[in-house]
Amino acid sequence: MWSVLGVLFVAIVILIIEVPSLWKAKMKKELWIFSFLLLCSTVLGIAKGLQMDIPNPLDWLAVIFEPLGYILQGLLK
Structure with a gap:
């Protein structure tokens, strides 16, 4: 609970300083991007504070490229 409040407090302080x-x-474009990135990081910080599996x-990259590795390995043998 305290970690969630801490993340929200830090996010609010960053908003007050930067916006x-x-x-x-x-x-305006930079403000939108900044807001989106701050929102994503706040959500991830809260999820981590609640000990959720992130x-x-x-x-994901390993799942995508693993079959390609097997194909290349088969071609090079």
Whole structure:
């Protein structure tokens, strides 16, 4: 519970620090990207704080490229 509150607190502090400067400079695209990335990292931080199982993106790449490795290995023998 405390880890979730800590992640939310840090996310709010980052918002308070960064958003006004982006808004003042009229960087709308950068503000959207910043908001999206902050939202993704906050959700992942909360999930980690709740001890949820977060899949590793490298495992997805291994699933995709493993059959290709077997094909290449068969061709090179």
